[in-house]
Amino acid sequence: MSPQQTVAEAAPEVRLSGIGKRFPGVVANHDVDVLIRPGTVHALVGENGAGKSTLMKILYGVQKPDDGTIEIGGEARRFSSPSDAISVGIGMVFQHFMLADNLTALENVVLGAEKLHGIRGAARREFEAISERYGFGLRPDVLVEKLGVADRQRLEILKVLYRGAKVIILDEPTAVLVPQEVEALFRNLSDLRAHGHSLLFISHKLDEVLAIADDITIMRRGTTVGTAVPAETTKRELAELMVGSELPSPGTGESTVTDVVQLRLEGLGLEEDGRAVLSGIDLTIHRGEVLGLAGVEGNGQAELVETIMGMRKATAGRIVLGTEDITGWTTRERRESGIGYIPEDRHRHGLLLDSPLWENRILGHQGERPNSRGPWIDREGARSDTRAIVEEFDVRTPGIDTAARALSGGNQQKLIIGRELRGEPVLLIAAHPTRGVDVGAQAAIWGHLSAARAAGLAVLLISADLDELIGLSDRIDVILRGRLVGEFDPSEVTPRDLGAAMTGGDQ
Amino acid sequence: MNALRSLFFGLLAPVIAVAIAVVATSVVIIASGSDSGVGSFWSIMLAVPQDRILVNIVNQSSMIYLSAVAVAIGFRMNLFNIGVEGQYLVASYAAATFVGAALLPGFVNIVLGLVIAIAVGAAWAGIAGLLKTYRGVSEVISTIMLNAIAGIVVSYFLDKYGVHGGNQVNTATAPESSWVPGWTPFTSADGAIWSLDLLAVLVGVGFWVLLSRTRLGFDLRATGASTTAAVASGVSVERMTLVAMLLSGGVAGLIWMPAYFGSAHVYGTTFQAGLGFTGIAVALLGRNQPLGMVFGALLFAFLSAQSNSLTLQTDISSSVVQITQGVAVLAVVVAYELVRRSRSRVEQRAVARATAPVNQEVAA
The missing domain is CATH 3.40.50.300 (P-loop containing nucleotide triphosphate hydrolases)
Structure with missing residues (x-):
């Protein structure tokens, strides 16, 4: 040319x-x-x-x-x-x-x-x-x-x-x-x-x-x-x-989906400043299932995640975790009932950048063993568990007293994933889990998510990487302007089809 | 090794700051053309304190320390409680009025007096906390305004219900059974180290335990470090704001209590104002750390107490030490930031060393 x-x-x-x-x-x-x-x-x-x-x-x-x-x-x-x-x-x-x-x-x-x-x-x-x-x-x-x-x-x-x-x-x-x-x-x-x-x-x-x-x-x-x-x-x-080596690709292998519903959203709506950010969201995630959520950024995925986490208050509908209606619960109650959270922006929502790794291990799990006992922080418990996470999730760091800021993005993310999976959650909300992460860490993160799914974890996966979404999900829902507009089978759908659905299909 | 390094970094900033403050003060004295000279200034300031002054330093630093902790509780979660001044003013008046009324026998009177000081201080700070939580009013503005209101309210009540004598007004004197005098290490003319100075030790230890050993303290620090991350972790920022303001105000209420029970026994002309603002400076100087603020409080008390001799022996005004104090605080803020950066560079290098394997191969 x-x-x-x-x-x-x-x-x-x-x-x-x-x-x-x-x-x-x-x-x-x-x-x-x-x-x-x-x-x-x-x-x-x-x-x-x-x-x-x-x-x-x-x-x-x-x-x-x-x-x-x-x-x-x-x-x-x-x-x-x-x-x-x-x-x-x-x-x-x-x-x-x-x-x-x-x-x-x-x-x-x-x-x-x-x-x-x-x-x-x-x-x-x-x-x-x-x-x-x-x-x-x-x-x-x-x-x-x-x-x-x-x-x-x-x-x-x-x-x-x-x-x-x-x-x-x-x-x-x-x-x-x-x-x-x-x-x-x-x-x-x-x-x-x-x-x-x-x-x-x-x-x-x-x-x-x-x-x-x-x-x-x-x-x-x-x-x-x-x-x-x-x-x-x-x-x-x-x-x-x-x-410098071959690209890994996401893949989960055998389906591990059970028929036990872990999360159910019924007509969930969120209105902010008189504007409907989310409306009529109905979805279910079973144990052992990864539900992918596709959408152009800014169509309500971040708000949906924060509503499920209790950081925003739903203005309509119900959120049911297992058999409990958690719509009115605080973020802390939700986390303590077993919702793990991998936030979209780990610097803003996932880490205390200037705090050591072991304190970051406590973050979001303040009320859980081995981090605390009653009102007291269990330093030794948290520290030894952080060492275990560093080992098991291959977090590359000189030690657990290193500030989170000093770690590369991939290692920060591995720490977060280790922390969230460690408490044996029943539901994991994973927003862009491999964003800004190198290929090696990406493959490791995919591996951990698949393993947790096989162990019965229900996962809501939000990703802008359609290949990742198709590779990891058991089902894919598409969100457009705060509504779910279509459900796809990842084994049949192409990124192009998803793209069409994500924009309303008529362009 | 690690502990040594962190001690080194911990001490580096304050040492640099004090050095800068010493230089700046000397420059000011030289520039202002003193006849006594810089030499005599420093020889007086650095002289071994007289017995009377030693006692004074201990008492003053205890009250300054209480004030610094009150400020630091807020600072640790980025809450700028500028209103410690007003909180301990209102609390001191309320406690003195209650104790002076002598409704209860000695010891119970003391304990309840302290409880009232804590409660009133907390309540006064709580107003700012509520305004921030429910109306989004900046605590900086509201606490400053509450300082002014505190002064007016207390003057009004003191004038209306106080004991007028000559041209001064005081609260009723505390019954002698409710005095907590203290320990006289030297002659009685040199004064006593007040027993309630121990409140500073208790509060300091409590602050340390709270921060490093409790979930509440963790949430407090997390909120200060990153509000967004704290919210995502399940901290209710509204609740933490209120809790921190109440704790801060509660500690503020205790500030003047050692002096009240130890020697003043009335609220009135003897009331020592200004400690609330000194506390802000000392909290900054001590980096809101329980131990750091001990040194800060001692330094401030030492400088103020020693400077009393200046007016007698030189032509240098004792207010010069306020320059030393001010410059120290300014310099320490800058020095801490510089130290923090060099420390994070050291740390990043350590991470790079630990994580990068040797294979820095050059690809074609």
């Missing part, structure tokens, strides 16, 4: 050579070489923790490299802040959008760039011109809170184009999109490329990379381990370069 150039001022060539960046105790990047040819889509692939984020922060001027050079259009550059990068035409679209919900699309774009085209007519004309040129179809006066995820992403791209970016960094742009939206995004990206822009596309989804990229650079353990062109490589080759 050869780059087409229909606009006079093409993007400059971007060359990163020998980039190195060290953080205390970790080498985030070393000997990184990347060459982005003008007017191409360049994919940067690698596992979580391979150093992609650090690299793009360096290119965008958020962090300064310790070694190496950045050349833009043949000229060596040193960025001390993102504004330096913006001034030479580099823009970045973050995975977590940086938009103000209560401002309009136009206001969001103009904010911070008032000097370019003012804030009135000229700015509006520029906004409309860009939206028109690349087929974004964005209206300037709509409030951002009214926009869907895909539109917000287009708005972010428009924002960097407005600031004159020729080289656009996209950090895992497809992570928040369903397959149909990904296709639309790729059409936009092709248009941008056709107009002479360069795109640095960061991803770990190899199908997408092969579909859109002109060049591919693969990172592993903080360094670039190879380059490829899509025409001459396969997904398997890329994957092996990424992980």
Whole structure:
């Protein structure tokens, strides 16, 4: 695929050579070489923790490299802040959008760039011109809170184009999109490329990379381990370069589903600020069953989890655990009755980052042995049990007095999973259990979940990774705008079918 | 090894802070052009305290320590109880009024007096707790306002029901059977170390046990470390807010009791105000740690007591030590953060060493 150039001022060539960046105790990047040819889509692939984020922060001027050079259009550059990068035409679209919900699309774009085209007519004309040129179809006066995820992403791209970016960094742009939206995004990206822009596309989804990229650079353990062109490589080759070994795949084997209902939700509803976040949720999970919940993020999965955990109070319906109606129970009562919880955001909800591991083992299980006896904390009990978890769940740490913050994401997650499974729960709520976790830890976590399921645990699994969901679940429910809209058999469903159901099926 | 290291890191910040405070104070004295000079200032401040001053240091540091613990209970869960000042003011007045009324015989009177101090202090703090729990009012604002209200309310009642004598108003004097004098280590002119200073020891030990050995203390610390994680673990933040405010206010109620039962015997002109704010500084200095605050309280009491001699022997104002105290608190906050960072770097390196196997192979 050869780059087409229909606009006079093409993007400059971007060359990163020998980039190195060290953080205390970790080498985030070393000997990184990347060459982005003008007017191409360049994919940067690698596992979580391979150093992609650090690299793009360096290119965008958020962090300064310790070694190496950045050349833009043949000229060596040193960025001390993102504004330096913006001034030479580099823009970045973050995975977590940086938009103000209560401002309009136009206001969001103009904010911070008032000097370019003012804030009135000229700015509006520029906004409309860009939206028109690349087929974004964005209206300037709509409030951002009214926009869907895909539109917000287009708005972010428009924002960097407005600031004159020729080289656009996209950090895992497809992570928040369903397959149909990904296709639309790729059409936009092709248009941008056709107009002479360069795109640095960061991803770990190899199908997408092969579909859109002109060049591919693969990172592993903080360094670039190879380059490829899509025409001459396969997904398997890329994957092996990424992980340095074969990819594991989720799978649970024999069904262990029993007919004993462990969790039943009846007409569960949640209304917040006059808005129905959840409505009419009916579901059952049996002992030994994994129920997968698929949905585009923001369709009520997080609220459903927090309602089951008692962190939000249901405004309608009942929650029945085993034979007990727990709708009115506190979070603590629910946890003590055997609900394990692997939160979506382990830093916010799962750990005390500055506390030692053994105190984190107590968290969420304050009232249980071996952590406590009556009102007293049993330090020795908790400590020796933490040692057992570290051993059994392969948490890589120098000791149990290490602060949780010092551990890598995968090891933090293994500690949480060990803690939640240790108390022999009857129900486990697992929200994105392998998010931000390396391949090795991922396989281990899948193994632990399968083993617990075989031992009779009921699991509610929420995941944005459809392969994981299909691989681990016995049944999959789809949630859309706070309602369950369909049930699928994972042995028959494809990610595409799920994607259709997740967006309402008619797109 | 590990214990040694954590002791080293624990002491590092306060030592740095005190050093900075000493330098800053010296600079101020030099800059202000004292005739006596920095040398005489430090030779007086660092002189072996006289007997009278030693007694004073013990008594003052006990009350400061009680105040610091009261503040620290809130701080440990990110609750900024700035209202310790008002809480112990109201509590001291209430206890003094009750004890002064002499409704009960000596010992029972003392115990009930203390219970009333705790209850009234807790109730006054509880107002802020309730406002925060049910109305979302920031405890910083409400406790500051309650400080002002406390002063007005107590003045009103004292004026209306107190014993007027000359140009001063006091509560009725406590019956002699309800005095808790203390121990006179030197001559009686040097004063006594009040028996109720032991309250500080009890409260300190209790605070330590609460934090490190009980579920309530764990929940309290967890809430302070991460409210979201605490909620997910089943802690009810509303309940914890209320409990922490009540505990904090209860301890605050005790602050002035050693002085009251030991020597004042009335609430009025003898009341020592300002301890509630000193407690905030000492809690910061001691990092809300039971032992750390002991050193903080001793340091503050020592500086204040020693500075009394300054006015007699030099031209340096005794308020200069407030600069020392203030700078120490400021510096310690910064120093703790720096130490925390270097400590977490050390720890991350340890983790990297322990978890990274030797195979740093270079892939092609």
